[in-house]
Amino acid sequence: MLPLEGLKVLDLTRLIPGGYATLILADLGAEVLKIEDMELGDYSRWIEPTIGGNGVYFHALNRNKKSMKLNLKTEEGKEIFKELVEKGYDTIVEGFRPGVMDRLGIGYNALRNINPKVIYCAISGFGQDGPKKHKALHDLNCLGVTGVLSITGEASPAIPGIQIADTSSALFSVISILTAYVARGKTNQGQFIDVSMTDGLISLLSIHLIKYIVDSTMPVGGKMDFNGKFPCYRVYETKDERYMTLAALEKKFWENFCIAIGRRDLIDKQYDDSMKTGKELENIFKSKTRIEWEEISENIDSCLEPVLNFKEVTKHPHLKSRNLFFDIDNQNLKVPQVRFPFLMSDVNNTPRNPAPLWGEHTDEILISIGYDEKEIESLKKRGVIG
DSSP: OOTTTTOEEEEOOOHHHHHHHHHHHHHTTOEEEEEEOSSSOSGGGGSSSEETTEEHHHHHHHTTEEEEEBOTTSHHHHHHHHHHHHTTOOEEEEOSOTTHHHHHTOSHHHHHHHOTTOEEEEEESSOSSSTTTTOOOOHHHHHHHTTTGGGSSSSSOOOOSSOHHHHHHHHHHHHHHHHHHHHHHHHSOOEEEEEEHHHHHHHHTHHHHHHHHHHOOOOOTTSSTTTTSSTTEEEEEOTTSOEEEEEOOSHHHHHHHHHHTTOGGGGGGTTOOOHHHHHHHHHHHTTSOHHHHHHHHHTSOSOEEEOOOHHHHHHOHHHHHTTOEEEEEETTEEEEEEOOSOOBTTBOOOOOOOOOOTTTTHHHHHHHTTOOHHHHHHHHHTTSBO
């Protein structure tokens, strides 16, 4: 038995924030039902390349879920949604702008009147209140307005390689949903959860923002304690134009590194932010290839690791030994997947069901809550379901 078996989730989201959150819940045993519109559905389905009718982005975020096509613009569609909530799908995850679900008549207050146990998680860019609550924004905008981009890159702001606001808001959503789930076990009541992507980034920035509030020193990309100021914590180019990461913050790690390269004279330069010392380290790293530096790394305890590309990552023996990569069978095709990001001693066999086709489970779900085939066919003809 998986730990979240019995938890039933209605997922009205698209793309990363809600998709990644409900993926983790589904991997741990929750029944996640995607409620998709009739026109496009979750549009990550259609982003190339595709495997078996779904885009690879969609496959990455939607294994172990079900899909229902439901027209929430119709009164009958709204009634079906309410019926799902009444009959046990009592955890809602949505990513609309504040007020959209209320205008449809299926917001938190309306659903709570139907089922007091409803846990309702609303993910948005700026949160449910404040002067900018209705503004549209994506991950990059969040990175901009929270100051993350102002300290990322050197000559100009650099776009990070992953969607930090999207993925962190997904994880905060999981934490808050499970917290509400535990609380519900004590109170028998659900609650509303307001997950703001910008709030999440401000939280992640707390050590930097609090330092600024205290000393009024404006941080600059490439010149902060943990993004390039000190020679012991930098990315260095190698002789073959590859890169190594050195993160020898502790004295013992820096000493081990200096001794290994035969430069004991640098031991006292760990936190010397002068251009001279920085240039000296750059020249040292450019004297060897990345492979040579990796060989040195294997023989010392010094927080020295290479910058790998995706081909190297997917073939890395340690990462493979952790079973991070696996395949799901889908219509006689192999769909590559990445497992959920932690291991638990009593969770051994997580489900491996392929991402659903658009509306694949509509009939199944309606039958489970009491509709017969004639009623279902009638709903389809009237454009209520698909």
